[in-house]
Amino acid sequence: MKHFTTVHDVANVQALVSDALQLKANPYDYSTLGKNKTLGLFFLDPSLRTRLSTQKAAQLLGMHVLAMNMDRDGWALELEDGAVMNGDKAEHVREAAAVLGQYCDIIGIRCFPKLADKREDYSERTLVKFLHHCKTPVISLESATLHPLQSLADLVTIAENRPQNRKPKIVLSWAPHVKALPQAVSNSFAEWMLASGNELTITHPEGMELCEDYTRGATIEYDQQKALHDADFVYVKNWSSYHDYGKPFTKGENWMLSPESMKVTNNAKIMHCLPVRRDVELSAALLDGKNTLVAAQAANRVYAAMAVLKNMLESGTPAVSGTKQKEFQAG
Amino acid sequence: MKHFTTVHDVANVQALVSDALQLKANPYDYSTLGKNKTLGLFFLDPSLRTRLSTQKAAQLLGMHVLAMNMDRDGWALELEDGAVMNGDKAEHVREAAAVLGQYCDIIGIRCFPKLADKREDYSERTLVKFLHHCKTPVISLESATLHPLQSLADLVTIAENRPQNRKPKIVLSWAPHVKALPQAVSNSFAEWMLASGNELTITHPEGMELCEDYTRGATIEYDQQKALHDADFVYVKNWSSYHDYGKPFTKGENWMLSPESMKVTNNAKIMHCLPVRRDVELSAALLDGKNTLVAAQAANRVYAAMAVLKNMLESGTPAVSGTKQKEFQAG
């Protein structure tokens, strides 16, 4: 795998899930695979689980880690090509990405959407600049539209908890929130469930449809109770509007899942990527109940990241050396 | 030792001091003890010595370290059980602590008091939440009421410098300051001195008594000169009022120790946990004089942390694996 930014970067999703499960069972088996290799983690936005789990994954594989909050520890980045840089941005992404690519064998980058301009966000402007300029394998640590490390961990968690003799019914259920959130986790969950051959039902208020590029093949059901009927897994997540871009849906309080609304499910497991607003997105009773998988999902972030890093390391990323830099200058 | 949050977590204080001294003499003897283990250091408040010394201690034991400023790098934490999370707190400590516990074999947490509500601070609300929800050994990196890593380092420093043939006279002397400071270092120093069988005299302005839970057994002497008479060690520290909770004592300028006021001591060594306000808490002449132990105390922070980590590692903290996570879900 060259990059890891969407499910389409993965040749064999099932093999990657199996790898993650293997690594979870034997986390120290590859502790020298990453010897002398450096993972750079660059955050343009806050991070807890992603920061820690990816760092831990790299350490378990014997890699060096360089982690940095780009704007706060370094300089504000200019993204615009052709910009005359006489404002407050001290460094262009062309130089920053090129330099980071030289210091690291693999790069992780977190860059949230601004939720102001759909075209800009869905063009994945920042991520694409890094992909283009850093000449090194890139892992998305959550981009404007997708969060593939989360989705891989979700798939691993479902693999551990699914009924063995039949396909599970998986439901993605929109949840209320006090803020306007990105669509990234939801887009990504849909993309990965569908690409891995699962059946997915998505339920949300009318008008809150996600971008069809990710949900094509899923069943859209506006009646939450109908959607939840016989569900095995319910993935709970807020997102702001894709069509009325970035606007929050404010009249959805009755969309919060509770033990009562879960009665129609097949004793479904509850999933959420965290952080979660208790009793806003999801009732505390469900979060603290015996069917919750939220901690398991977070734990599996380590093994999802390990599987991706292992795959990249085994693909033979170029060692940092004089030859690499020459290549860059020539390019 | 399961946790390290107070002297009462330690079965044998003298053995722990001996361990620290051994580790200081031979700091590389256990460089593989922590192989494949992860220490997480989570800061809700600023830190210099604690951050660096604990990180170094873990590295000397071969551990991986994940360090993070919780609020600034991640999300603001909700502590209240049952809170409807529709405000500015994005994540509940229940989830955050559970997740951190899954990523780490041992967790360190720094959480200062707010100095507004005595009951809240002295209930150690934040620390207790982490102890309860993270299912992993926890080391206090200074909590609302105690700073045990500092006190252990202080005890190690006294062990290195004490007269061999008799009990030393140890005095804790209140010092002026421009801000209202926690009582944690002072509470903790008293607790550890008394628990290790030392005799302790505490001197401070009337009304500035510390919480008796920590000072029971110490001699309280309001006359500083009387307290200092024949002292071997003088520990200098400001604290805000425990009884008129969080209020600074503003008329105590004459409590600042100087070479003059030290004349009645037995050529006493000067101790302070740092950072210190020169010529406010303590005269520069004493800090720069030959009797100061402040740098030695700071250096011993490394070996105190090593002794605690070594003890926990040898107690056999569970390896991070699938079984650990299952336990969490069930719990």
Add this chain to the structure above:
Amino acid sequence: MKHFTTVHDVANVQALVSDALQLKANPYDYSTLGKNKTLGLFFLDPSLRTRLSTQKAAQLLGMHVLAMNMDRDGWALELEDGAVMNGDKAEHVREAAAVLGQYCDIIGIRCFPKLADKREDYSERTLVKFLHHCKTPVISLESATLHPLQSLADLVTIAENRPQNRKPKIVLSWAPHVKALPQAVSNSFAEWMLASGNELTITHPEGMELCEDYTRGATIEYDQQKALHDADFVYVKNWSSYHDYGKPFTKGENWMLSPESMKVTNNAKIMHCLPVRRDVELSAALLDGKNTLVAAQAANRVYAAMAVLKNMLESGTPAVSGTKQKEFQAG
């Protein structure tokens, strides 16, 4: 080498350049040299390349790294000797430096000038305090007046790209900028070029002369085109006024290098330390052209730092042990 703060700390500049080139060719040959040694990186100002490249260099040599933003993660530092610390500075550099020196075998410190008081900046007040109080080898990560790690990397880059049969013509060309920048990179570049026996021409608007202590021996030429004639390397850099201290030169827009103004050179290579303001300091056409060395310079920062660290490690910095601390107390 005891410290690394200026070219004058280096006994043999050419040997250090050779060392860096050797390390670049074989970056893993000394991966155990730094075993059990700790490098502390302390930032009083922002950093990207320096932070990452120095950390990576230390990791490649097997060292432990402790990195910290001093003011933000820790406490604000008081620098004034004899200060009564009743203001907003919580810790004096005397204690901070002494403590850091005890935790680390080698210390790196970044401390920019304030550009308000020439005497204060050129006395290298902060750096000198660390040199004096931390009792440990110190590496400048860019100080008020010099940036030796950058200059060493620049010299390595010139060694890789110079004509073999004759001395190259090297030109340092002042560039416009929207902010008032330090003179450190320019002072340092001049110092290193001249100390290594190169010929240097410096071109800038009249009145923007650098401090003669660093430029003595260079040719000063106010006519940029004359200076550029037959140049092999053009180092582009803004600096604020040394004589009218800290003032930016605001009427220098025509000093920005473009493909047109480069025509008189000997197909010169373009150098810049980054971050660079595109189309303000330097035309994007040149930055993106085939003669740019800016990425090569950034890559060579790793090997420059490795060469310095290797030299210090081989000089036998004292191991962190009880003896070291005793020495400190006595000193």
